[in-house]
Amino acid sequence: MSQSSNATNQASNGSNVQSERADGAERPLLEIKDLQVGFNTQDGLVKAVDGVNITLYRGQSLAIVGESGSGKSTTAHAIINLLPGTGHISGGQILLDGQDLTKASAREMQTVRGRKIGFVPQDPMSNLNPVWSIGFQVEEAIKANGIATGRKEVKKRAIEVLKQAGLGDADRRMRQFPHQFSGGMRQRVLIGMGLAANPQLLIADEPTSALDVTVQRVILDHLESLTRELGTTLLFITHDLGLAAERAEQLVVMYKGRVVESGPSVDILQNPQHPYTQRLVAAAPSLASRRIQATGSISAAESSMTEGAAAVAGDSIDLIATAEARAEALAAAPAAPPAIVVEDLTKVFKIRGSGDFTAVDKVSFQIPKGSTMALVGESGSGKSTVAKMLLKLEDATSGKIVVGGKDLASVTGKELFNLRSRMQPVFQDPYGSLNPLRNIGNTISEPLFTHKVGTSASRRERVYELLDQVSLPRTLISRYPNELSGGQRQRIAIARALALKPEIVVLDEAVSALDVLVQAQILRLLADLQAELGLTYLFITHDLAVVRVIADHVCVMQKGRIVEAATTDEVFDNPQEQYTKDLLAAIPGAGIELGA
Amino acid sequence: MAGYILRRLLQAIPVLLGTTFLIYFMVFAMPGDPIVALFGDKTPPPQVIEALRERYHLDQPFIVQYFIFLGNIFKGDLGVSFSGQPVSEILMATFPVTLRLAAMAVFFEMVAGISIGLISGLRKGGIFDASALVVSLILISLPIFVLAFVMQWFFGIYLGWFRTTVGPGAPTQDLILPAIVLATISFAQIVRLTRASVIDTDGQDFVRTAASKGLTRGRIVPVHILRNSLIPVVTYLAVDFGTLMVGATVTEGIFNVPGVGRTLYQAIIRGEGPTVVSFVTIMVLIYLVVNLLVDLLYAVLDPRIRYAK
Numbered sequence: 001m002s003q004s005s006n007a008t009n010q011a012s013n014g015s016n017v018q019s020e021r022a023d024g025a026e027r028p029l030l031e032i033k034d035l036q037v038g039f040n041t042q043d044g045l046v047k048a049v050d051g052v053n054i055t056l057y058r059g060q061s062l063a064i065v066g067e068s069g070s071g072k073s074t075t076a077h078a079i080i081n082l083l084p085g086t087g088h089i090s091g092g093q094i095l096l097d098g099q100d101l102t103k104a105s106a107r108e109m110q111t112v113r114g115r116k117i118g119f120v121p122q123d124p125m126s127n128l129n130p131v132w133s134i135g136f137q138v139e140e141a142i143k144a145n146g147i148a149t150g151r152k153e154v155k156k157r158a159i160e161v162l163k164q165a166g167l168g169d170a171d172r173r174m175r176q177f178p179h180q181f182s183g184g185m186r187q188r189v190l191i192g193m194g195l196a197a198n199p200q201l202l203i204a205d206e207p208t209s210a211l212d213v214t215v216q217r218v219i220l221d222h223l224e225s226l227t228r229e230l231g232t233t234l235l236f237i238t239h240d241l242g243l244a245a246e247r248a249e250q251l252v253v254m255y256k257g258r259v260v261e262s263g264p265s266v267d268i269l270q271n272p273q274h275p276y277t278q279r280l281v282a283a284a285p286s287l288a289s290r291r292i293q294a295t296g297s298i299s300a301a302e303s304s305m306t307e308g309a310a311a312v313a314g315d316s317i318d319l320i321a322t323a324e325a326r327a328e329a330l331a332a333a334p335a336a337p338p339a340i341v342v343e344d345l346t347k348v349f350k351i352r353g354s355g356d357f358t359a360v361d362k363v364s365f366q367i368p369k370g371s372t373m374a375l376v377g378e379s380g381s382g383k384s385t386v387a388k389m390l391l392k393l394e395d396a397t398s399g400k401i402v403v404g405g406k407d408l409a410s411v412t413g414k415e416l417f418n419l420r421s422r423m424q425p426v427f428q429d430p431y432g433s434l435n436p437l438r439n440i441g442n443t444i445s446e447p448l449f450t451h452k453v454g455t456s457a458s459r460r461e462r463v464y465e466l467l468d469q470v471s472l473p474r475t476l477i478s479r480y481p482n483e484l485s486g487g488q489r490q491r492i493a494i495a496r497a498l499a500l501k502p503e504i505v506v507l508d509e510a511v512s513a514l515d516v517l518v519q520a521q522i523l524r525l526l527a528d529l530q531a532e533l534g535l536t537y538l539f540i541t542h543d544l545a546v547v548r549v550i551a552d553h554v555c556v557m558q559k560g561r562i563v564e565a566a567t568t569d570e571v572f573d574n575p576q577e578q579y580t581k582d583l584l585a586a587i588p589g590a591g592i593e594l595g596a
Numbered sequence: 597m598a599g600y601i602l603r604r605l606l607q608a609i610p611v612l613l614g615t616t617f618l619i620y621f622m623v624f625a626m627p628g629d630p631i632v633a634l635f636g637d638k639t640p641p642p643q644v645i646e647a648l649r650e651r652y653h654l655d656q657p658f659i660v661q662y663f664i665f666l667g668n669i670f671k672g673d674l675g676v677s678f679s680g681q682p683v684s685e686i687l688m689a690t691f692p693v694t695l696r697l698a699a700m701a702v703f704f705e706m707v708a709g710i711s712i713g714l715i716s717g718l719r720k721g722g723i724f725d726a727s728a729l730v731v732s733l734i735l736i737s738l739p740i741f742v743l744a745f746v747m748q749w750f751f752g753i754y755l756g757w758f759r760t761t762v763g764p765g766a767p768t769q770d771l772i773l774p775a776i777v778l779a780t781i782s783f784a785q786i787v788r789l790t791r792a793s794v795i796d797t798d799g800q801d802f803v804r805t806a807a808s809k810g811l812t813r814g815r816i817v818p819v820h821i822l823r824n825s826l827i828p829v830v831t832y833l834a835v836d837f838g839t840l841m842v843g844a845t846v847t848e849g850i851f852n853v854p855g856v857g858r859t860l861y862q863a864i865i866r867g868e869g870p871t872v873v874s875f876v877t878i879m880v881l882i883y884l885v886v887n888l889l890v891d892l893l894y895a896v897l898d899p900r901i902r903y904a905k
Contacts, residue, residue: 082804106813114810121808126801129820130900131827140819141809177899193809 029097029233030056030079030201036091037071037078037257048074048087050257056250058200061227061234063248063265065241065280067515068486071257072237073122076205079235080117081109096201115145118194118232120223122206124186128178134189135174138162138196145197157196165192166222184215191223195230202227203235212378212542213586220247239515241284242545243588245269253277283520336368339504339536340390345399347385359385361560362399367553369503372530372537374547374568376583377557383540386557387508390538391425392416404503421451424497428509430489434481440492441477447499466495469532470525487518491525498529508540523550545587548572556580601888608884615880616669616873620662623869652870665873675870677863683874686859691878693766694848694855698840700768700775702833705783710829713790714822720795728791732784740843744777744850761852774851781843782836789832793825800824827897834890841879 037049049071056062064072077083079094081101094101096116104112113119121127128137138158142148148157155174162170165188178186187207194202204223208216224247227234238244244251245265252262253276260274272278347360360382367373377383388394390401392408401408403423411419424447427433434443444466445459454462464474470491481489490510497505507526511519527550529535539551547554547568554571556564556579564577575581631640631648649655653664668675674683716725735743751773752760762770797803798821806820807813841857848857856875863871895901 077804080808082807084799084804110810110812112810113808119805119808121801121805123801127805129802129806129824131824131898132819133899140806140811140815144810144812144815179900190805193805197810 026057027098028055028095029058030054030235031095032075032079032092033095034092035075035078035094036089037074037083037087038090040086040088045090047090048257049078051092052254052257052259054252054259054262056201056233056235058233059231060250061224061236061248062250062252063236063238063244064252064254065238065244066254067239067517069256070254072239072254073205074257075254076119076203076235076237079203080113080119082113082119114141114199115197116199116201118197118199118202120187120191120194120202120204120207123210124183124190125210127190128186130178133175133177134162134181138174138189138193141193141196147197161192161196162189164226165189165195166219167192183211184219187211187219188222191219191226195226195232198230199232201233201235203237205237206239207236209239213544214378214582217586240588241269241280241516246588253280279517283516336370338366339369339404340365340367340538341400341402342366342386342390343400343402345386345389345401346397347382347389347394348397358560360389363555363557363560363562364399365553365555365562365565367536367538369536370530370534371552372539372550373553373555374539374541374551375555375557376541376544376547378542378583380559381557382560383557384508387425387506387538387540391423391506392420417451421447421500422502423504423506424500424502425506425508426490426493426497426510428512430486430493430513431481433493434489436481438480439477440479440481440484443481443492444496444499447496451500453500462499463495466498469498469529470495485518486514487521490514490518490522494522494525494529498533501533502535504536504538506538506540509542510539511546512541512543519546526550544583556583601892604888604891608881611884612877612880616666616877617662619873619876620665620869621658623864623867623872624658624661626867661869665870669874669877674874677868677871683871686871687856687874687878690854690856690859693771693853694844694857696766696768697771697775697778697848697853697855698844700771701778701840701843704776704779705786705836706833708779709783709786710790710822710826713787713829714794714817714825716787717791717794717798717825718817718821720791725791728787732787735780736784738780740777740781740846741850743780744774744847747773747777748850762854764854766854771853774847774853777851778840778843778847781839785832785836786829789829790825793828794821797821797824823897827894830890830893830897834887837883837886841883 032052032054035049035052036047038045038047040046052071052075054062054064054075064075066072074083074087077087078089079096079101081089081104083089089102092102096112099112101109101112128134135155135158138161139154142154142157142161148154158174159170162174167173167185167188173181178189181189191204191207194204207223208219211219220243223234226232234248236244236248238247245268248265250263251265251268253260253268253274255276261268261272261277268277269281272281343364345360345363346358349357349359351357363382363386365373375383375386385394389396390403390408392411396409403419406415406419408419438446441460441463444463448454448459448462453459460477463477467474467476472488472491472495476484476488476492481492484492490513493510494505510526511522514522523546526537530537537550539547541547551568554564554566554568555562556571556577558579564571564575564580566576571580572584575584631645631652631654646655653661656664665675672684674687676682677686712728716728719725748760751757758773759770760773762774803816803820806816811820844855845857845861847853848855849861852858856879860872860875863875
């Protein structure tokens with residue numbers, strides 16, 4: 001290893017650490033040397049992976065961490081030679097037990113896939129063929145790898161594999177189709193398929209990022225014990241540093257196609273060397289919330305690691321400081337009058353054939369003016385339905401919503417139109433919530449236009465002002481959404497929501513789709529805007545870690561009901577309900593000693 | 597499932613009533629006197645004309661004629677053609693021929709269309725794909741009768757492989773050429789549809805997952821790509837069946853096939869109300885049944901679709 005890239009120094013440090021452990025005698029199971037992966041585009045070859053080195057020994061677990069576009073998934077796909085589109089390996093070696101996979105023929109790769117390397121893909125919804133039964137798809141994997149022959153044997157093994165993956169009633173469910181399975185169940189099937197042929201190496205590409213936190217935890221616990229039991233080496237890919245550190249012994253941090261840092265997880269977390277890793281450590285909400293937890297309140301005696309990280313990261317993403325300021329402000333401020341009062345709010349959906357479904361069941365809460373309330377729950381808990389009713393995009397079946405002293409149920413026509421200008425939403429998907437055919441200026445000024453605010457000149461002025469507020473350059477005014485990154489788009493969506501100077505902003509999973517660093521910036525932006533403009537936020541999320549750094553009050557929802565409501569500190573320090581405790585325990589990074 | 601089928605069949609009743617009424621009205625409104633036309637140059641005695649008019653209820657107002665016709669259909673009597681032959685007899689003689697022709701056409705367009713579409717989709721942007729695109733464009737732009745004459749000349753006269761017109765009893769071998777002509781109408785659409793569908797499926801995550809399990813390409817293509825890609829193609833078949841029946845009328849005329857299309861065409865020219873309406877009623881009925889079958893087949897291909905009771 002004598003390449004001269006930036007990555008190499010860090011990477012070889014990492015492998016030195018690893019070879020010490022291996023006594024220098026053992027041959028690594030997987031050794032990636034100076035891997036280059038390129039994609040042919042109209043602008044020529046684009047390198048997605050540039051000089052990556054990874055060494056993984058038998059029985060070890062290693063996680064590749066990075067944000068979207070860092071090349072972590074591309075590296076995984078390169079190992080099993082299933083790169084999408086025009087992707088191809090343009091240099092380097094991938095040695096599996098000494099065999100160079102970059103030089104393997106198509107036929108040789110078929111014997112490697114499944115039998116030597118198992119693969120668990122990212123999205124359980126799209127990775128099972130919808131037209132074949134679960135049993136068929138598992139049996140297929142078993143037959144292809146020659147694990148069993150004869151119909152009965154194959155079926156027996158398939159049931160065994162599924163049971164092992166945690167599907168208790170496998171023999172009954174074999175004949176069912178993917179759409180009859182929940183996301184968590186499908187992921188178990190995919191894990192079962194990945195391990196069907198007892199491969200030496202299992203690559204798990206963000207295996208749980210599409211799942212609810214509590215499901216995520218159960219699945220990962222199972223995957224961990226299963227791979228340990230079978231002696232499978234695990235290569236784990238994730239964007240969540242806390243998750244990676246909790247689940248893998250070794251970490252590889254990737255950034256823009258290069259490895260910026262690698263080594264034992266605990267070392268990296270406690271003493272990150274590369275500036276990018278330091279920023280990641282500082283920004284990861286899961287870690288930040290843990291840190292607050294660990295130290296009680298942030299004091300001058302905060303660990304050197306956090307100080308260092310914060311210094312490098314700059315104040316823009318120091319979540320702990322943000323959370324601390326928030327807690328102090330909350331304690332100091334006199335009780336503000338409520339901006340929103342919700343009483344016994346209920347929503348019943350009629351479902352053909354199977355009667356009624358109560359999505360929201362007698363929900364009551366109040367949000368004091370200028371504060372943030374987080375509505376937390378897993379998918380299907382009814383939290384988004386509450387938001388829709390609050391915005392009057394959906395009518396309540398019964399119950400009362402009072403906004404600024406007015407009962408929403410009685411508000412219609414012109415009055416509703418005016419009320420809407422005081423209450424604005426920001427949605428989850430920054431790609432779906434901006435019209436691709438309208439430029440940024442039009443997008444931001446549309447609410448002003450609809451509500452006939454000002455002249456075209458003054459509206460343009462306001463757009464500039466809003467762009468300044470969300471820290472975007474004014475030149476973006478004539479650009480289109482597809483030219484912007486996810487974080488920039490979410491800033492645009494926030495600017496649009498602020499255009500009418502609303503009092504209330506409903507943030508429905510507004511940071512869930514963003515990379516951690518971007519997420520941290522947006523959270524900070526939201527906090528600043530709140531301080532500056534006195535906004536009231538209803539923050540809807542499934543991610544408790546984020547809640548810790550942004551919310552004053554928390555309502556935990558489960559199956560349409562609020563099961564726990566308290567201040568953020570109370571919920572985190574002294575959760576009353578088992579469900580809340582489960583959610584808290586599911587935040588990744590629980591077992592990590594942060595050295596604070 | 598049984599409930600779903602029953603509901604679909606019940607829905608067919610108003611459709612049938614509506615179509616028969618429309619057709620009956622249109623035949624009634626056609627200019628010219630069918631009885632006079634029947635005798636050509638000769639002028640029949642007025643008593644004969646009167647007798648014929650009475651026999652075919654042509655002296656009654658339109659709406660009465662329609663209900664008499666409907667009533668007869670319920671009794672299983674489809675009426676008598678002007679030549680004195682019962683319409684049901686003509687139907688029995690012509691339908692099997694047309695069904696054979698249509699089945700052969702569907703077979704040709706499916707086999708050729710799906711295979712070419714599949715190869716094009718898997719080798720997107722290659723030479724095969726580009727040529728298939730050009731050929732299908734040419735076929736789309738050619739009117740069916742031009743294509744029919746070209747085929748008749750080339751295969752029938754120049755190469756002498758087939759007879760240019762269909763002989764008595766319509767032997768299957770004689771039907772090959774008209775079936776191919778009939779198949780070309782939808783062939784290009786099926787190629788395009790299959791190609792697009794295959795490209796789409798090939799990019800799906802589950803195809804990559806199938807490969808990651810260690811499956812060979814030889815298994816992935818039929819099991820995970822083709823099967824999923826067929827779903828939209830099968831849906832298209834139902835719509836296509838109507839096109840096929842229209843095409844049959846022209847093709848049967850050109851190749852002199854003694855089938856439904858040719859008989860219907862002649863009946864329309866002669867203004868034979870009962871024959872036209874009976875034939876069209878049967879065609880509509882078949883069209884509805886085919887659509888129902890395709891919808892059921894759709895559910896077989898795609899397990900996510902289950903029809904509510």
